[in-house]
Amino acid sequence: MKHPICKTGDMPPEGKARVFPFFGCEPQVWRTGVRIRAAASECLHLGGPLECKDGAFVCSWHGARFHMADGSAPAGARLMFPLTRIGGEELVYVWGETP
Ligand code: FES
DSSP states (O other), X not given: OEEEEEXXXXXXXXXXXXXXXXXXXXXXXXXXXXXXXXXXXXXXXXXXXEEEXXXXXXXXXXXXXXXXXXXXXXXSOBOOOOOEEEETTEEEEEOSOOO
């Protein structure tokens, strides 16, 4: 099954991220080269909101930083990436499919 997150034409320029409403959560969506990625916009420490700053997602509550390239943080944590694909001109969330 699939559900659209956003139109590919609504993507921010590389190095920036944009939040899109999606079933009560707001994933961060951004470009890394030709790849479009989406990740939960919630810090893995205590769930603080993340902001895109200087090539990283930074938690507003206690300052954890997650790299935009792979969602990793120095402590070894990694942002949650929902399975997504490009479908037509949309970034879609995909579930229930086998690779
Ligand atoms: S909730 Fe994000 S660093 Fe604590």
